Amino acid sequence: MRYSPQKIEKKWQKIWAKKNYQIWHASDLPKKKHLYLLDMFPYPSGEGLHVGHVEGYTASDILSRYYRMQGYEVLHPMGWDAFGLPAENYALKTKKPPQEIVPQNIKRFKEQMQSLGFSYDWQREINTTDPDYYKWTQWIFLQLFKKGLAYEEETYVNWCPSCKTVLADEEIEEGKCERCGTKVERRKLKQWVLKITAYAERLLQDLDLLDWPERVKTMQRNWIGKSEGVEIEFKIADTDKYLKVFTTRPDTLFGVTYLVLAPEHPLIPEITPSNTQNEIKRYLAESLQKSDFERQANLTEKTGVFTGAYALNPATKERIPIWVSDYVLMGYGTGAIMAVPAHDERDFSFAKEFHLPIKEVIAPEGKPHLEELEKPYSGEGILVNSGPFTGLDSQTAREKIALFVNAKKVVNYKLRDWIFSRQRYWGEPIPIIKCPRCGNVPLEEKDLPLKLPQIKKYEPTGNQESPLADITSWVKVTCPKCHGEALRETNTMPQWAGSSWYYLRYLDPKNKKFLVEKKKAQTWLPVDIYIGGVEHAVLHLLYARFWHKFLLDLGVVTTPEPFQKLINQGVILGEDGEKMSKSRGNVVNPDTIIQQYGADSLRMYEMFLGPLSFSKPWSSQGIIGIFRFLNRIWDLVTSEPQKKDGLKLTKEAQEKLKKELQELERLEQLTIKKVTEDIENIHFNTAISALMEYVNRLNDFPKEYLPKKYLKTLVLLLSPFAPHLAEELGKTYLHQRGLISQSKWPSYDKKLVEEKQFKLLIQVNGKLKATLEVNKGISKNLAQKSALPLVQKYLGKKKVKKVIFVPDRLINFVI
RNA sequence: GUCCUUGUGGCGGAAUUGGUAUACGCGUAGCGUUCAGAACGCUAUCCCGCAAGGGUUGUGGGUUCGAGUCCCACCAAGGACACCA
Numbered sequence: 001m002r003y004s005p006q007k008i009e010k011k012w013q014k015i016w017a018k019k020n021y022q023i024w025h026a027s028d029l030p031k032k033k034h035l036y037l038l039d040m041f042p043y044p045s046g047e048g049l050h051v052g053h054v055e056g057y058t059a060s061d062i063l064s065r066y067y068r069m070q071g072y073e074v075l076h077p078m079g080w081d082a083f084g085l086p087a088e089n090y091a092l093k094t095k096k097p098p099q100e101i102v103p104q105n106i107k108r109f110k111e112q113m114q115s116l117g118f119s120y121d122w123q124r125e126i127n128t129t130d131p132d133y134y135k136w137t138q139w140i141f142l143q144l145f146k147k148g149l150a151y152e153e154e155t156y157v158n159w160c161p162s163c164k165t166v167l168a169d170e171e172i173e174e175g176k177c178e179r180c181g182t183k184v185e186r187r188k189l190k191q192w193v194l195k196i197t198a199y200a201e202r203l204l205q206d207l208d209l210l211d212w213p214e215r216v217k218t219m220q221r222n223w224i225g226k227s228e229g230v231e232i233e234f235k236i237a238d239t240d241k242y243l244k245v246f247t248t249r250p251d252t253l254f255g256v257t258y259l260v261l262a263p264e265h266p267l268i269p270e271i272t273p274s275n276t277q278n279e280i281k282r283y284l285a286e287s288l289q290k291s292d293f294e295r296q297a298n299l300t301e302k303t304g305v306f307t308g309a310y311a312l313n314p315a316t317k318e319r320i321p322i323w324v325s326d327y328v329l330m331g332y333g334t335g336a337i338m339a340v341p342a343h344d345e346r347d348f349s350f351a352k353e354f355h356l357p358i359k360e361v362i363a364p365e366g367k368p369h370l371e372e373l374e375k376p377y378s379g380e381g382i383l384v385n386s387g388p389f390t391g392l393d394s395q396t397a398r399e400k401i402a403l404f405v406n407a408k409k410v411v412n413y414k415l416r417d418w419i420f421s422r423q424r425y426w427g428e429p430i431p432i433i434k435c436p437r438c439g440n441v442p443l444e445e446k447d448l449p450l451k452l453p454q455i456k457k458y459e460p461t462g463n464q465e466s467p468l469a470d471i472t473s474w475v476k477v478t479c480p481k482c483h484g485e486a487l488r489e490t491n492t493m494p495q496w497a498g499s500s501w502y503y504l505r506y507l508d509p510k511n512k513k514f515l516v517e518k519k520k521a522q523t524w525l526p527v528d529i530y531i532g533g534v535e536h537a538v539l540h541l542l543y544a545r546f547w548h549k550f551l552l553d554l555g556v557v558t559t560p561e562p563f564q565k566l567i568n569q570g571v572i573l574g575e576d577g578e579k580m581s582k583s584r585g586n587v588v589n590p591d592t593i594i595q596q597y598g599a600d601s602l603r604m605y606e607m608f609l610g611p612l613s614f615s616k617p618w619s620s621q622g623i624i625g626i627f628r629f630l631n632r633i634w635d636l637v638t639s640e641p642q643k644k645d646g647l648k649l650t651k652e653a654q655e656k657l658k659k660e661l662q663e664l665e666r667l668e669q670l671t672i673k674k675v676t677e678d679i680e681n682i683h684f685n686t687a688i689s690a691l692m693e694y695v696n697r698l699n700d701f702p703k704e705y706l707p708k709k710y711l712k713t714l715v716l717l718l719s720p721f722a723p724h725l726a727e728e729l730g731k732t733y734l735h736q737r738g739l740i741s742q743s744k745w746p747s748y749d750k751k752l753v754e755e756k757q758f759k760l761l762i763q764v765n766g767k768l769k770a771t772l773e774v775n776k777g778i779s780k781n782l783a784q785k786s787a788l789p790l791v792q793k794y795l796g797k798k799k800v801k802k803v804i805f806v807p808d809r810l811i812n813f814v815i
Numbered sequence: 816g817u818c819c820u821u822g823u824g825g826c827g828g829a830a831u832u833g834g835u836a837u838a839c840g841c842g843u844a845g846c847g848u849u850c851a852g853a854a855c856g857c858u859a860u861c862c863c864g865c866a867a868g869g870g871u872u873g874u875g876g877g878u879u880c881g882a883g884u885c886c887c888a889c890c891a892a893g894g895a896c897a898c899c900a
Binding site: 214215218219222245247260300302325326328329331332333338340347349412537538609610611614615616619621622624625628685686690692693696759763765767768771801802803804806809810812 | 818820827829834838839842899
């Protein structure tokens with residue numbers, strides 16, 4: 001019979017599916033050693049699963065199957081991150097409610113996952129759009145609100161005048177709405193905001209606890225953007241008012257030649273004299289309208305106006321002008337800066353533009369330039385032109401000058417609070433009632449979930465509210481506090497809400513009383529291995545860490561971090577080496593591949609392609625190579641060897657066979673070792689190479705003398721990668737009793753792996769010249785004696801200066 | 816601009832972590848099988864050389880008995896952030 005994945009895969013999927021996949025169920029409170037293996041759950045789009053999903057999910061499936069065979073209780077769940085724009089946009093187009101579309105997409109995704117043989121514990125399936133789930137998303141929001149960590153604030157948002165809606169940053173491409181191409185405007189709107197900044201320091205510090213790729217940690221560190229500096233007060237000339245600026249370089253204070261305020265700075269109207277007011281107003285109007293994209297479009301050209309007011313440099317008492325420019329951001333520091341054009345690039349180009357003085361106060365060697373500076377110098381050095389501080393090195397001066405002007409030490413973060421409302425339909429309703437008398441009143445916990453009502457129109461209202469605002473029956477409520485008339489909050493939560501805590505719900509998916517029982521959280525957390533793409537390096541992974549820490553403070557969980565080890569899978573590119581996309585026509589559909597070669601080939605091919613974290617192009621020839629390999633295994637295991645008839649082997653042949661068997665035994669042991677270690681280190685590509693070498697050797701061996709145990713080992717080692725084929729071969733051809741996936745992982749004998757002899761490398765000046773088979777533990781003297789004759793011709797008459805001997809490895813003659 | 820990652824055959828990649836560079840697979844070529852093709856099997860496949868031998872891990876330098884691996888500089892590709900004072 002030929003290998004026919006189409007037949008055997010369906011068969012085994014049915015067997016695994018018995019009693020809702022009972023064989024993959026993990027108990028709530030396991031007694032034995034246990035492991036939580038988590039995938040980043042997908043957004044169930046209409047497109048179905050793509051090969052990138054398959055890569056990450058196969059990797060975690062291999063680990064799950066492997067650790068189960070090693071005797072672990074493995075929690076390996078799957079669910080759906082189903083709120084969000086695509087479903088809503090699709091609803092807008094087709095007039096079909098997302099409530100109908102989403103289940104269809106989920107059904108398709110689930111079928112595809114099952115057709116790949118992924119060993120998920122489906123009794124723990126969750127769906128972020130299920131009221132039983134988002135009840136607890138809303139509950140977490142209420143706790144944040146009660147602790148003052150969710151608040152409302154007027155902030156500027158991206159507004160698409162054509163779609164009449166607020167856009168998230170991700171929905172903007174080059175300053176234009178990604179859907180209609182209209183130029184995005186800036187509007188001030190009242191928004192719900194989560195105070196993630198309150199956790200900035202912990203989010204930064206605890207990165208050290210994590211076993212994550214260094215670059216993801218770096219990205220989070222940069223995103224949090226901690227910077228330590230001081231706040232210095234500048235007196236505004238001819239008034240009693242003071243202006244605070246933040247700086248990390250107080251050592252440059254003597255080089256400050258002007259101050260700059262952000263256009264949003266509240267002090268501007270107060271300090272502007274009447275003769276410059278019109279000009280200032282014009283500039284503010286202009287820059288406040290610009291979108292962030294436009295403000296940043298040209299980083300080198302600076303704009304700005306002089307306010308007409310002056311400040312006094314606290315160090316020199318000089319009068320310096322106060323300017324307004326949009327290169328200063330209100331959201332960072334104090335919204336005002338002291339400009340040191342000689343030592344800051346931005347200040348330098350601003351000073352050049354407006355012909356402001358540039359005063360050098362730091363020189364690398366302590367010698368000031370005589371001619372005009374050509375570019376700013378922002379490094380360390382010796383102070384010049386700095387009064388009593390001249391001659392100090394910049395780092396000492398930093399402390400001394402700060403002390404001199406009474407500056408306060410301040411820590412600033414780039415991290416901003418998380419804007420949490422969306423003027424959208426398809427998201428979790430925010431459980432708040434807006435009462436004209438009581439203000440924002442939280443819903444009572446017993447009234448959760450606040451269900452999302454069905455609506456007919458998904459178009460935004462245009463008056464900056466979500467489509468929910470049009471459903472009067474839903475919006476109008478009585479205030480729980482004063483029982484007067486009140487309105488519901490009509491904004492919904494962003495995409496990221498549901499995914500910020502889903503790994504908790506898997507632990508206790510049906511709990512009606514609480515989001516997760518503490519004992520279960522304590523047992524299973526943190527997630528041992530979390531696999532997903534790098535695209536979530538900051539947003540999702542930072543938000544989830546924030547919520548986790550908040551839940552730690554509430555006592556819901558007990559670990560400081562949610563995900564102990566993070567693994568990023570790389571992107572699978574199209575065959576042309578470009579990103580897969582419909583427009584390029586280079587998309588590979590997993591369904592087609594499964595039909596042609598089977599799920600086992602697809603799984604194994606994606607793992608063989610290269611290291612998991614690499615980006616690598618798809619190859620339609622490459623998958624054939626894996627398909628051939630699985631065919632060779634099939635033929636090897638299923639072929640009936642010819643009967644050994646009475647013919648006796650000669651003594652010589654017997655000896656030879658005995659030796660070959662010994663070698664085979666050793667190779668088997670080595671292969672077990674290699675595959676075991678490679679799986680644990682997530683080196684699946686080399687694990688598969690080792691299996692190939694093992695199979696090649698088995699194929700060379702005379703079949704009639706090949707003991708079945710070597711085939712059994714092969715099937716066991718193969719099973720995490722190609723589970724269907726392994727089950728079929730085990731059951732039908734090796735007469736395995738139970739399921740291969742429930743068997744014990746083979747172990748190896750350390751003594752057998754070790755060899756008595758080794759190949760001594762003989763080098764001359766570090767270059768390999770010969771090798772020699774010798775016993776292990778050979779002494780330097782003996783090695784030298786036996787090796788020397790072999791390399792005599794390279795030594796000639798030259799004298800051996802030195803002999804380097806590495807035990808059980810090499811000997812090197814230096815001449 | 817800043818930060819991060821990666822540079823090994825025609826291609827994906829391997830290398831006991833400083834010790835035989837190019838494992839495994841793809842592709843290609845030749846041969847076998849076949850009426851023929853597909854499929855399969857065998858052999859070869861980094862470069863120069865008939866050979867002995869010599870050279871080769873983006874480029875240049877350094878450390879070392881010995882460097883693909885460590886250090887410095889440069890070049891190239893990819894990614895992230897981007898006026899954060």
